[in-house]
Amino acid sequence: MDDFGVYAVFGVNNPPQRLLCVNGSCRVCVAVPPAARQVVLFSSGPWGQRVCVNAELNDADRIPVTIGKLTPYNRCLSWEQWEEETWTDGVTLTVTLEGGNLVKADWSEPEVMLAMKEYTPKDTAAPPAAREANGKRKRERTAEEEDGEGKATKRGEEEENVCPNGTLDKTTPVRKVRGQARGGQRLFSSGGDAAKTKGAANGAGEAQGIVGRTPPQNATRTKGRQAKTPTQTAPLVNPSGRWGQTLCPIDAQTAILIGGQGARMQFCKDPMWKLCTEDMSWFAAETLAEGPTPEARIGHTAVYDPDSRRIFVFGGSKNKKWFNDVHILDTQSWKWTMVEAQGKVPPLAYHSCSMFRGELFVLGGVFPCPNPEPDGCSDSLYIFDPHLSIWYQPIVTGDKPSPRSGHSACVMQERKIYVFGGWDTPVCYNDMYMLDLGLMEFSAVKTTGKAPSPRSWHGSAVLSDTKFLIHGGYNGNNALNDTFIFDTDINSWTEVTHPDLSVPRAGHSIITMETAGRHRFSSSSEDEEEDAGRVTGTLLMFGGGDNEGNFYSDLTTVAVEELLNAV
Numbered sequence: 001m002d003d004f005g006v007y008a009v010f011g012v013n014n015p016p017q018r019l020l021c022v023n024g025s026c027r028v029c030v031a032v033p034p035a036a037r038q039v040v041l042f043s044s045g046p047w048g049q050r051v052c053v054n055a056e057l058n059d060a061d062r063i064p065v066t067i068g069k070l071t072p073y074n075r076c077l078s079w080e081q082w083e084e085e086t087w088t089d090g091v092t093l094t095v096t097l098e099g100g101n102l103v104k105a106d107w108s109e110p111e112v113m114l115a116m117k118e119y120t121p122k123d124t125a126a127p128p129a130a131r132e133a134n135g136k137r138k139r140e141r142t143a144e145e146e147d148g149e150g151k152a153t154k155r156g157e158e159e160e161n162v163c164p165n166g167t168l169d170k171t172t173p174v175r176k177v178r179g180q181a182r183g184g185q186r187l188f189s190s191g192g193d194a195a196k197t198k199g200a201a202n203g204a205g206e207a208q209g210i211v212g213r214t215p216p217q218n219a220t221r222t223k224g225r226q227a228k229t230p231t232q233t234a235p236l237v238n239p240s241g242r243w244g245q246t247l248c249p250i251d252a253q254t255a256i257l258i259g260g261q262g263a264r265m266q267f268c269k270d271p272m273w274k275l276c277t278e279d280m281s282w283f284a285a286e287t288l289a290e291g292p293t294p295e296a297r298i299g300h301t302a303v304y305d306p307d308s309r310r311i312f313v314f315g316g317s318k319n320k321k322w323f324n325d326v327h328i329l330d331t332q333s334w335k336w337t338m339v340e341a342q343g344k345v346p347p348l349a350y351h352s353c354s355m356f357r358g359e360l361f362v363l364g365g366v367f368p369c370p371n372p373e374p375d376g377c378s379d380s381l382y383i384f385d386p387h388l389s390i391w392y393q394p395i396v397t398g399d400k401p402s403p404r405s406g407h408s409a410c411v412m413q414e415r416k417i418y419v420f421g422g423w424d425t426p427v428c429y430n431d432m433y434m435l436d437l438g439l440m441e442f443s444a445v446k447t448t449g450k451a452p453s454p455r456s457w458h459g460s461a462v463l464s465d466t467k468f469l470i471h472g473g474y475n476g477n478n479a480l481n482d483t484f485i486f487d488t489d490i491n492s493w494t495e496v497t498h499p500d501l502s503v504p505r506a507g508h509s510i511i512t513m514e515t516a517g518r519h520r521f522s523s524s525s526e527d528e529e530e531d532a533g534r535v536t537g538t539l540l541m542f543g544g545g546d547n548e549g550n551f552y553s554d555l556t557t558v559a560v561e562e563l564l565n566a567v
Helices: 143-160 525-532 560-565
Strands: 005-010 017-021 027-031 038-044 050-058 064-070 076-080 092-099 112-114 210-213 246-251 254-258 272-276 281-284 301-305 310-314 326-330 335-338 352-356 359-363 381-385 390-392 408-412 416-424 427-436 441-444 459-462 467-474 479-487 492-496 509-516 535-542 550-552 555-559
Touching: 005 092, 017 027, 017 092, 038 050, 038 064, 038 092, 064 076, 246 301, 246 310, 246 509, 254 310, 254 509, 301 352, 310 352, 310 359, 352 408, 352 416, 359 416, 408 459, 408 467, 416 467, 479 560, 535 560, 555 560
Parallel strands: 027 112, 210 550, 459 509
Antiparallel strands: 005 017, 005 038, 027 092, 038 076, 050 064, 050 092, 246 254, 254 272, 272 281, 301 310, 310 326, 326 335, 352 359, 359 381, 381 390, 408 416, 416 427, 427 441, 459 467, 467 479, 479 492, 509 535, 535 555
16 A cells, blocks of 8 residues: 655644645645744655655745755755745745656646645654754754844855855846846856955855856846746756756766756755766766765765775855765765764865875865854865764974865875965965875965966866866956966966867866777877877866856866867
8 A cells, every 4th residue: 555645844843744645636835834934844655656756945926945855765855944045924835746656747737735734644753853854853943042143143144155255235036038038147246345245155145147058159138027937847858057066077987966056046956967978968866876865055075086986075055054064975886875973074165175095185165154263264174084984183284275265176196285276255366285195284386377367166177197277267256267277297387278168157067087099090000009008088067157147057078188288
């Protein structure tokens, strides 16, 4: 007997309410009581052939406040009012079931509006206090806590999600019309009031732009209030447009995309994808892996360890929530686990994370404002040992970088980490530092050639044993489209141009992947042997934003050899 059902709890003191059942509608909308500060959504019973339950909180104007998805491996979601900036009175919860023996949701199907009623499902215990998707217990805030935090958050709430050198302008979400030219608010604010934004943390929160697309040659901006397009329920064949995500290669043919944020400050409804580089095809991968998936976030890092064949996801932020958790995806068993780590590491976003001898080296990043430090950015180095599941701070000597976030870090020749750029409001940097991993000593790198201008949220990738690339980023006013290659042998910068790297973008992902070279016929047997064993690299770039309201979902490929030959 199939007892599958989807239930919601509005507030910690109310009983569960059944929203979906076997013989009911596959799409239901229910009003959230004004007094409810938490919403918990969970499933009960066997999933069978059902694929997922899409959940969406909408405000009174039907604009999404937050989104989420129940799957056979992630059966509980929770939201809290103080974590969502746009949560106001008149919020509704819409749930849509996909797959199984129910008809797939269609926008032509009328919504079933449920009235609030007390209902406790049979043989189903009422869930405890609201929980996060990873199973951590949340507690309800007391009046004393709210009063104590009110002064702090009143100043910090509007500043946390603002870009470096950005302004704190309040904007109205821009909506999209089918077939109409896209435009909207800037992903990053202008730098006119830089001095007023001391303590600003991340640049995603004021993103009020348009859902991802292929970069246009000329972006057309529109003004005025526009009609809202219904939420897409058809399966996606490519990731939606986003920035602040990670793209992590796990072998010569596969890379994993995790997280990101798109238009109207919405965290991506499709947070995890698998890229096959043989034919550059995408596969939605959220339901492929078992275990508790990481909560939606931006500004996190994802690093692959080839020895253990695991991906380590650390940190990031989601509106007012900041993370210092470590999630591990085993790419052999395709199972997520969350580490119960010892030691202390602060919640961080827009930090750098490098893998060296099986350990994670986390440098810099943004603290949640206004605590623990007013300036927000960190200059500390933390190391995570996966074997002992412990965080520790090493003794580091030399001239270390100043506090910053949005910088890049490249491991060169398995013994040095090169740190470039970043920002600490109101300053953007274009300096270079090197950490000797044998001596654990920092030193400032004196460079020659034309250096990149100050920037943060740029893309970086290692091209060879001695060269790495810097592309794009944000300078406090505009997204950038220039490309530079740094040679560690001579400490020299060289600017290069490529037609496929000409669109301004920031918050994008760049990786390099090795691809076997094709055998080329030659009259020389020596040339044939050399070409047959030749391995070439490919640079892959995905996503980002252009500061004109556009969030990209394009995938660009460039041969590494072309870039190296341009130096």
